[in-house]
Amino acid sequence: xxxxxxxxxxxxxxxxxVASSISxxxxxxxxxxxxxxxxxxxxxxTFGVSRNVVREAIARLRSEGRIWSxxxxxxxxxxxxxxxxLTIDYETLQRADSFRNLFELRGVLEVxxxxxxxxxxxxxxxxxxxxxxxxxxxxxxGSVAWLKNDLGFHRAVAEATQNPYMGQFLVFVSERVRESIxxxxxxxxxxxxxxTTLGEHERILAAIKAGDAKGASAAMTRHLAGAASRxxxxxxxxxxxxxxxxxxxxxxxxxxxxxxx
Amino acid sequence: xxxxxxxxxxxxxxxxxVASSISxxxxxxxxxxxxxxxxxxxxxxTFGVSRNVVREAIARLRSEGRIWSxxxxxxxxxxxxxxxxLTIDYETLQRADSFRNLFELRGVLEVxxxxxxxxxxxxxxxxxxxxxxxxxxxxxxGSVAWLKNDLGFHRAVAEATQNPYMGQFLVFVSERVRESIxxxxxxxxxxxxxxTTLGEHERILAAIKAGDAKGASAAMTRHLAGAASRxxxxxxxxxxxxxxxxxxxxxxxxxxxxxxx
DNA sequence: CTTGTCGTGTTATCATACAACCCTGATTGA
DNA sequence: TCAATCAGGGTTGTATGATAACACGACAAG
Numbered sequence: 001x002x003x004x005x006x007x008x009x010x011x012x013x014x015x016x017x018v019a020s021s022i023s024x025x026x027x028x029x030x031x032x033x034x035x036x037x038x039x040x041x042x043x044x045x046t047f048g049v050s051r052n053v054v055r056e057a058i059a060r061l062r063s064e065g066r067i068w069s070x071x072x073x074x075x076x077x078x079x080x081x082x083x084x085x086l087t088i089d090y091e092t093l094q095r096a097d098s099f100r101n102l103f104e105l106r107g108v109l110e111v112x113x114x115x116x117x118x119x120x121x122x123x124x125x126x127x128x129x130x131x132x133x134x135x136x137x138x139x140x141x142g143s144v145a146w147l148k149n150d151l152g153f154h155r156a157v158a159e160a161t162q163n164p165y166m167g168q169f170l171v172f173v174s175e176r177v178r179e180s181i182x183x184x185x186x187x188x189x190x191x192x193x194x195x196t197t198l199g200e201h202e203r204i205l206a207a208i209k210a211g212d213a214k215g216a217s218a219a220m221t222r223h224l225a226g227a228a229s230r231x232x233x234x235x236x237x238x239x240x241x242x243x244x245x246x247x248x249x250x251x252x253x254x255x256x257x258x259x260x261x
Numbered sequence: 262x263x264x265x266x267x268x269x270x271x272x273x274x275x276x277x278x279v280a281s282s283i284s285x286x287x288x289x290x291x292x293x294x295x296x297x298x299x300x301x302x303x304x305x306x307t308f309g310v311s312r313n314v315v316r317e318a319i320a321r322l323r324s325e326g327r328i329w330s331x332x333x334x335x336x337x338x339x340x341x342x343x344x345x346x347l348t349i350d351y352e353t354l355q356r357a358d359s360f361r362n363l364f365e366l367r368g369v370l371e372v373x374x375x376x377x378x379x380x381x382x383x384x385x386x387x388x389x390x391x392x393x394x395x396x397x398x399x400x401x402x403g404s405v406a407w408l409k410n411d412l413g414f415h416r417a418v419a420e421a422t423q424n425p426y427m428g429q430f431l432v433f434v435s436e437r438v439r440e441s442i443x444x445x446x447x448x449x450x451x452x453x454x455x456x457t458t459l460g461e462h463e464r465i466l467a468a469i470k471a472g473d474a475k476g477a478s479a480a481m482t483r484h485l486a487g488a489a490s491r492x493x494x495x496x497x498x499x500x501x502x503x504x505x506x507x508x509x510x511x512x513x514x515x516x517x518x519x520x521x522x
Numbered sequence: 523c524t525t526g527t528c529g530t531g532t533t534a535t536c537a538t539a540c541a542a543c544c545c546t547g548a549t550t551g552a
Numbered sequence: 553t554c555a556a557t558c559a560g561g562g563t564t565g566t567a568t569g570a571t572a573a574c575a576c577g578a579c580a581a582g
Contacts, residue, residue, distance in 0.1 A: 072574030333543030
């Protein structure tokens with residue numbers, strides 16, 4: 001078997017530690033919006049690092065919109081709503097329910113995106129989808145190239161909405177889903193899955209090509225349900241035995257609700 | 262009349278300038294993934310700043326996942342997919358179509374969120390929504406308090422899905438929409454609008470309370486259409502005269518497609 | 523009460539030095 | 553010939569000190 005090495009976790013930079021430490025203080029409410037942070041010098045001594053490191057940490061938090069600073073005055077905690085970036089930190093990604101929730105969010109986006117794409121797609125969009133599909137046909141299932149083309153297909157669908165934010169958000173969520181799959185670890189793959197997955201994609205493409213919004217939504221819903229079962233989530237129609245009936249029906253209802261139309 | 266002073270735009274920090282300069286190089290493809298950046302010293306001299314400033318800029322880009330660096334080797338451009346944050350920079354927010362696109366994205370999220378909320382809401386969620394609605398009743402239309410409670414209502418709906426990412430994403434998008442409204446500037450408000458808006462919210466709450474997913478989606482769709490017309494977007498049912506019939510129908514179809522159920 | 527000045531504290535930037543680390547190439551030993 | 557070892561230079565990471573720009577309050581002068 002191949003070696004399974006954990007990515008060596010060299011201690012992250014000091015500035016990262018300082019930044020997450022301050023970030024935690026804010027998240028846990030010990031630093032409220034409007035509060036003034038200690039001076040850079042004070043932070044440097046309390047953390048036992050140089051002022052330079054503190055400054056890098058603050059620069060980072062400032063770029064995230066968590067704090068703002070003014071020369072001669074100090075640094076202050078910003079309102080939570082002012083966060084200018086959306087980020088999902090690596091720790092929460094590894095929680096089990098993260099995966100399910102992210103997958104659901106992805107579904108919310110994808111199903112609607114498919115409908116919009118069907119009514120707005122251009123010829124170039126169709127070509128991009130077909131190219132991605134071709135890439136999936138030639139690459140082995142689950143390989144890097146396969147995954148790349150899989151994401152490429154969904155991105156092409158999103159871009160067919162002619163709304164750039166759709167693609168931006170979808171790719172972001174999809175990448176988090178992928179990371180969270182990797183965090184969960186193993187998943188078996190088979191040639192059967194490859195065929196099934198490809199077929200699902202082809203049906204999506206056909207509906208979009210035909211300009212059939214409802215059909216595209218439905219095809220995407222089926223694809224997501226299939227993908228869910230393939231990665232071991234309850235809610236996929238093909239899942240053998242749901243672990244918890246209650247949760248199962250809840251998820252299923254959710255997925256089906258998206259297809260309603 | 263009151264003075265209308267522009268917020269004095271003190272030049273941003275040098276590190277910000279450097280960071281966006283490098284960021285632009287990456288975005289425009291002059292720096293491709295895998296490429297090595299010039300050394301910190303070289304960047305410092307070319308930009309005419311100290312190495313410290315360059316380091317703050319790099320720390321920021323690293324935290325955004327745009328580049329990665331290793332001690333003793335250098336800094337390299339990361340794959341685009343590795344971006345760990347989702348950000349919409351202020352410049353693109355001010356483009357006219359940004360607003361329309363963001364609003365559409367918000368619609369995609371909200372309509373589905375309303376349906377999920379209707380089938381999963383707890384008593385505490387209902388209470389939170391009612392509290393926000395009360396806040397809107399007492400605050401003057403368009404005031405800060407009003408806006409806060411408006412956002413609070415939608416956030417409460419999102420949290421009723423029991424999926425934390427829904428709220429996180431929705432709040433993020435909503436804030437961008439709000440900023441983009443502010444960037445666009447003027448919009449008239451009337452007491453009439455206050456009553457209408459409140460009524461729309463109340464219908465959403467009623468449907469969620471009743472556990473009626475389809476009704477909640479429909480109510481949310483109507484609310485969004487109304488909101489669109491109130492901020493001057495074509496697509497709202499109440500908009501008097503659509504500027505461009507083609508675009509009008511396109512948006513309307515999109516909004517209606519989300520309600521299909 | 524208003525205005526101007528000054529001193530103190532803070533952030534922003536610069537400059538320099540050293541430590542930790544990677545890469546390369548020469549040297550050494552078998 | 554080949555592999556291991558080691559020295560050197562280059563790069564990032566961190567520390568330290570100094571200076572400039574700025575905010576704010578105290579205080580005196582009018």
